[in-house]
Amino acid sequence: MDKSFDQIILQPVINEKTTQLAQLNKYTFDVHNDATKIDIAIAFRALIARLYPKLKLTVKSVNTLYSRGRFRARKRHGRSHGDHKRAIITVEGDSLDFYSA
Secondary structure (H helix, E strand, O other): OOOOHHHHEEEEOOOHHHHHHHOOOEEEEEEOOOOOHHHHHHHHHHHHHHHOOOOOEEEEEEEEEEEOOOEEEEOOEEEEOOOEEEEEEEEEEOOOOOOOO
């Protein structure tokens, strides 16, 4: 996949469950639907190297989950929500802080 890291990693997922996972050095991101685990790991390393050049991080594992969009029927017309893919990236080394300004 010939895309840059900002086209592969779309946005971080921040909710109660992912903040608990962040304490275990597991970070969750919405990623492009066609991205593979290797593409995600390379894009994450490039993103961290650009945003936090002094951090020493290594990607330990990448787990992905794909969710199909649900079809919701409304009287005569229906609407389907988009499919999305998420990646849970486990890292070793320093921890990231998403909440600092």
